[in-house]
Amino acid sequence: MIETVIQTLFNEKVKLPNEIERFKDCLNDKDFLSVGATTYSLLKRQNKLHQTPDFFQNKLQEIYTDTLYKNIFIKNQTMLILNEFEKQRIEVIPLKGPLFTEKYFGDLGSRYSSDIDLLVKKKDVNKAAECIKQLGFHTEKEEIELHFHCGFYKEITNSPCPLAVELHWDLVKENTSNLDIEAFWSDSTRFQSTYQYVKELSDYHAFYMICLHGWRHNLDSLKYYLDIIQMIYRIALSLNFTRLINEAEYHQTKRRLVRTISLVYNQYPFLTEFKNFPYLAQNKGRGNHPKKKAIHKYLNFLDYQFLSYDSFAHRLRELVIWIFPSRNEIITQLGNRHKRLLIVNYFVLYKERLLNMWKVW
Incomplete structure (x- = not known):
């Protein structure tokens, strides 16, 4: 059913099924609900929303409205950061997020965004990080060895989740490719005519x-x-x-x-x-x-x-990193269950992996 709905979003000739139970099954699928806003927006754009039951429309509209409000807030925070980077003459490219949604989905509420991802040049990472901190964000955690981004967060009033910002200087982990990130920069253009340092891919x-x-x-x-x-x-x-x-x-x-x-x-x-x-x-x-x-x-x-x-x-x-992950990688995988001693962390991690393999077989 989910595959049929997705196909319907992009093919006007495909019709939605009539069985009520199939729509209920969709709403019981967490994975489908994660794209509820997109489904609502595209069904509405295709004038197919009326082909779905009222309870289905109401749930998707609820998800869409929640997504829209959150994205308005995240877009506002994104623009504050981009404007500050422009003042500081820091070259930056927004990745994903509300600006990506508006450009490729055509509707700010049609794709859920949870954080802000920005690409900066490696030489500007420290300057960009200081700029982020001046805007009220705090360092999230230690930088992971050979990783390609660093994280920051800011507590939001009346929100259980802080707003996260990730500064990327690459798109993949170091020493796993020969990716030429400079080509992404050289092929980019100004985000808007009023900006010189804010670019878009x-x-x-x-x-x-x-x-x-x-x-x-x-x-x-x-x-x-x-x-x-x-x-x-x-x-x-x-x-x-x-x-x-x-x-x-x-x-x-x-x-x-x-x-x-x-x-x-x-x-x-x-x-x-x-x-x-x-x-x-x-x-x-x-x-x-x-x-x-x-x-x-x-x-x-x-x-x-x-x-x-x-x-x-x-x-x-x-393979070596998977067998012998760093302390930060272990913390990421085990969360609050990690111990202080590295040897204990390895024991807990290997035990969980073996249990998972046993369940599979």
Whole structure:
């Protein structure tokens, strides 16, 4: 049913089913609710909202309204930061977030944003961090070794969750590719005519970025699928897959992109009506989705974790890091369950992994 609804959002010829129970099943799926705002916005745009039951419309409208209000706030905070960066002459490119939503989804409330992601040049990271702190944000945690971003947060009145800002100087972890981040900068344009230092990615590099973002999360939610589907839908005519894969091969990100795009195309074949993907890997099924059998999910994880890299050295490096993660990586994986002694952390982590493997088999 969910796949039918998603197809309906992009194909006017596809009709929604009539069975009430199928709409109830959608609302009982947390993954579907995560894209409720997008579903509402696109169904309304296609004049298909009236084809759904009232309870379905009301729930989606509730999600959409909540998303819209949150995105208005996050956009306001984003613009405050961007204006300050402009004053400080710090070059910056907003990634994802409300500005991405407005440009590619056409509606501020149609895609949920939880934080603010900004790309800055590596030489400007310290200056940008100081600027963020002056705006009331605090350092989130220690920088993870070889990572490509650092985080900050600010407590929000009457909100249980703080607002997070991530400063990126790259899009993938160091020593896992030859990604040329300077190409993303050189191909960018001014965000608006009144700005000199605030830029926006080209459509091509925005798609490259959103695919890497989906891969990093192993496409474990519908929202990552919809990001890629919506971009293909919007920029199909200008999107050059040959250029993308050729450059990805040079950047050593080809496996990541082919894997990610293939997962999306195999799950939603109607995409070929907008743009054919000639590098499709047919054996790539749905990503780490809860409805997949446990064994398939585990094999999917192994494929993602160790076989997504173009270089054998990069695969070996990831294997070593997985076996012997840093303290910060352990904290990320175990959360509040981590102990002070590193050896105890390793014991707890390995125990959980073995238990998970046992459950699968």
